Amino acid sequence: MAKRTVSIYDIAKLAGVSTATVSNVLNEKGSYSQKTRDLVLRIAREQGYVANFAAKSLRESSTKTVALLTPDVSNDFFSTLVLKVEGLLRAAGYSSYICNTGNDDEREDEYVRGLVSKQVDGIVYIGGTTRSPIRAAADLPVVHIDHTGATGMKREVYVGNDMPQLSYDMTATLFAHGCKRVALASVSASLYRTEEHDQASGYYRYLSEHGVRMDKNLVLEGPHRQTSLVEAAQLVGECLDAGYGFDGVVALGDRVALGVVNALKERGVAVGTDVRVIGMDDSIYSRISSPAISTVRRNTGQLAEKGVGALLALLAGKEPAQTHVVVPHEVIERATTLGE
Amino acid sequence: MAKRTVSIYDIAKLAGVSTATVSNVLNEKGSYSQKTRDLVLRIAREQGYVANFAAKSLRESSTKTVALLTPDVSNDFFSTLVLKVEGLLRAAGYSSYICNTGNDDEREDEYVRGLVSKQVDGIVYIGGTTRSPIRAAADLPVVHIDHTGATGMKREVYVGNDMPQLSYDMTATLFAHGCKRVALASVSASLYRTEEHDQASGYYRYLSEHGVRMDKNLVLEGPHRQTSLVEAAQLVGECLDAGYGFDGVVALGDRVALGVVNALKERGVAVGTDVRVIGMDDSIYSRISSPAISTVRRNTGQLAEKGVGALLALLAGKEPAQTHVVVPHEVIERATTLGE
DNA sequence: TTGAAAGCGATACCAC
DNA sequence: GTGGTATCGCTTTCAA
Numbered sequence: 048m049a050k051r052t053v054s055i056y057d058i059a060k061l062a063g064v065s066t067a068t069v070s071n072v073l074n075e076k077g078s079y080s081q082k083t084r085d086l087v088l089r090i091a092r093e094q095g096y097v098a099n100f101a102a103k104s105l106r107e108s109s110t111k112t113v114a115l116l117t118p119d120v121s122n123d124f125f126s127t128l129v130l131k132v133e134g135l136l137r138a139a140g141y142s143s144y145i146c147n148t149g150n151d152d153e154r155e156d157e158y159v160r161g162l163v164s165k166q167v168d169g170i171v172y173i174g175g176t177t178r179s180p181i182r183a184a185a186d187l188p189v190v191h192i193d194h195t196g197a198t199g200m201k202r203e204v205y206v207g208n209d210m211p212q213l214s215y216d217m218t219a220t221l222f223a224h225g226c227k228r229v230a231l232a233s234v235s236a237s238l239y240r241t242e243e244h245d246q247a248s249g250y251y252r253y254l255s256e257h258g259v260r261m262d263k264n265l266v267l268e269g270p271h272r273q274t275s276l277v278e279a280a281q282l283v284g285e286c287l288d289a290g291y292g293f294d295g296v297v298a299l300g301d302r303v304a305l306g307v308v309n310a311l312k313e314r315g316v317a318v319g320t321d322v323r324v325i326g327m328d329d330s331i332y333s334r335i336s337s338p339a340i341s342t343v344r345r346n347t348g349q350l351a352e353k354g355v356g357a358l359l360a361l362l363a364g365k366e367p368a369q370t371h372v373v374v375p376h377e378v379i380e381r382a383t384t385l386g387e
Numbered sequence: 388m389a390k391r392t393v394s395i396y397d398i399a400k401l402a403g404v405s406t407a408t409v410s411n412v413l414n415e416k417g418s419y420s421q422k423t424r425d426l427v428l429r430i431a432r433e434q435g436y437v438a439n440f441a442a443k444s445l446r447e448s449s450t451k452t453v454a455l456l457t458p459d460v461s462n463d464f465f466s467t468l469v470l471k472v473e474g475l476l477r478a479a480g481y482s483s484y485i486c487n488t489g490n491d492d493e494r495e496d497e498y499v500r501g502l503v504s505k506q507v508d509g510i511v512y513i514g515g516t517t518r519s520p521i522r523a524a525a526d527l528p529v530v531h532i533d534h535t536g537a538t539g540m541k542r543e544v545y546v547g548n549d550m551p552q553l554s555y556d557m558t559a560t561l562f563a564h565g566c567k568r569v570a571l572a573s574v575s576a577s578l579y580r581t582e583e584h585d586q587a588s589g590y591y592r593y594l595s596e597h598g599v600r601m602d603k604n605l606v607l608e609g610p611h612r613q614t615s616l617v618e619a620a621q622l623v624g625e626c627l628d629a630g631y632g633f634d635g636v637v638a639l640g641d642r643v644a645l646g647v648v649n650a651l652k653e654r655g656v657a658v659g660t661d662v663r664v665i666g667m668d669d670s671i672y673s674r675i676s677s678p679a680i681s682t683v684r685r686n687t688g689q690l691a692e693k694g695v696g697a698l699l700a701l702l703a704g705k706e707p708a709q710t711h712v713v714v715p716h717e718v719i720e721r722a723t724t725l726g727e
Numbered sequence: 728t729t730g731a732a733a734g735c736g737a738t739a740c741c742a743c
Numbered sequence: 744g745t746g747g748t749a750t751c752g753c754t755t756t757c758a759a
Binding site: 392394396406407409410411413414416417437440441442443444445446493552587 | 735736737738739740
């Protein structure tokens with residue numbers, strides 16, 4: 048019974064009209080009589096006709112497909128963005144390829160090569176810092192959401208938070224609570240994050256603007272050889288063992304923050320009063336923790352909306368309103384800074 | 388400078404050969420002299436030739452593309468599977484579409500319709516319980532990973548854990564620690580899970596096999612109107628307030644388990660000794676918690692491997708070794724059952 | 728309102 | 744070893 052796939056040609060024959068007419072009816076283009084319309088549609092339905100997108104794409108050189116390139120979908124921050132971006136794109140009639148680059152330039156390169164071959168209409172980078180050079184090859188519309196590493200192309204838009212300001216605000220929050228010695232904790236998550244420098248720069252700026260002497264011993268940076276959680280806990284442990292005290296921690300990432308909180312709890316430190324901690328991303332990690340961790344909401348909803356909006360504009364051949372969109376962030380204070 | 392995309396025809400012209408020869412060289416098929424080979428390849432490289440997959444697909448009616456249908460990629464269990472499945476498929480030369488069904492039959496239906504039109508070579512369901520009828524329409528190879536809801540088709544394979552046995556083992560673990568009154572906690576996560584009945588059935592079976600009277604008051608099921616965490620905490624609270632005691636909890640999901648643990652901690656119950664708790668999935672939730680939550684590892688690596696293996700077999704036109712693959716699970720005991 | 732036919736880019740059969 | 748050409752399914756002029 049498995050009859051070959053039914054084409055526009057089959058329908059034309061059955062309806063006694065030409066393929067041109069069938070195409071017109073199916074796409075609601077051109078003109079045709081009500082009668083032919085009904086006939087064609089009925090037959091199409093009866094035959095279970097499904098347009099062959101490969102043919103359509105070939106003809107129109109547009110696939111209604113875009114690619115989502117992210118370091119690792121299993122990271123909750125990225126997967127949330129992927130979910131939202133995919134949803135918005137679907138609503139606009141686009142399908143999404145999912146590509147896990149591992150933040151590896153070479154792998155990204157292979158992906159992009161294949162995607163260009165598969166004729167994607169556009170690319171969305173979600174997180175990471177890849178810097179694949181081939182990107183320049185195709186002049187596809189490209190949108191970067193929370194992603195650094197692109198080289199100057201024509202049709203691209205950057206969407207993200209103001210990371211320097213974000214770490215500045217984190218630092219300010221702690222000082223506002225009376226902290227005097229604030230540490231910076233990060234596992235060099237270059238694997239998942241925008242450039243380390245950019246991220247931390249607000250911390251340094253705050254210190255210098257407020258005449259606070261920067262203490263190198265309070266800058267805790269791990270190589271990210273283990274999970275952020277474990278590594279962060281270790282860094283805190285080492286710091287304390289070395290005799291360097293602090294009463295506040297700016298943790299670049301909620302996972303890091305959770306590691307810090309756990310390490311402090313283990314040593315009997317009263318988190319939220321003796322030492323205040325703030326993380327970033329408003330992820331499940333900060334919400335699950337007890338005490339609940341203060342954090343910074345980065346607004347994935349807006350990141351996705353602005354990103355997709357820009358991409359759709361590019362795809363429509365329009366000039367996007369801005370090439371650099373900054374999405375506002377928001378400090379969420381919880382127990383680790385409020386105490387209790 | 389933006390020259391139109393270069394085709395096989397351009398190369399043929401530049402090399403002074405026919406498109407047939409170019410195609411042969413590029414695909415390492417047929418025969419050609421070393422000389423033409425080098426010439427063609429050089430020109431192709433110089434011109435930055437990229438095969439047009441739309442054309443190739445149209446001709447060969449194969450897109451080297453599959454679709455991943457999952458309720459929600461932002462769920463960490465699913466996103467982990469998506470990551471692994473995508474990786475394995477990529478290694479085999481396939482691209483993956485990502486589709487978030489929201490576990491909604493109707494939306495799934497729309498997806499599948501579109502995917503068939505886009506000529507995907509196969510479909511992988513990852514989690515959920517969708518039961519879209521259209522699936523029967525196309526006779527694509529389909530693999531179900533941790534997914535129930537399919538109707539009998541020819542070319543499909545199921546890969547998953549033995550869920551009834553899994554909940555049986557969870558229950559057994561608690562009784563082995565001396566628990567006498569074991570509750571069952573679940574938020575009817577039909578949104579994310581295989582059929583509730585299947586999942587919980589091991590709990591009931593254990594009880595009946597061991598002559599333990601089933602107490603309805605200890606079956607805590609929420610409607611999943613809130614996050615699992617909150618809802619689970621509430622269910623536990625209500626149960627205790629109503630005066631029904633228990634010394635063990637089988638939680639269908641780590642999120643549920645975490646909610647249970649939190650609720651118990653808040654009431655000053657010694658989790659791991661007074662009341663033992665076991666969750667399921669070996670997710671971040673169970674590992675983050677303190678006390679660490681005992682759980683069941685479902686083996687996402689094998690789920691992905693078996694699933695992709697089966698799909699590749701189907702795609703190659705082979706008969707898969709089995710149509711129902713069961714991946715072993717493993718109880719991981721941590722503080723909430725071991726105590727301290 | 729309708730249709731004939733060209734063409735999108737690649738493959739492969741079959742001559743030469 | 745190499746090339747002409749039909750073909751995949753669809754859209755789109757241009758005539759009728």
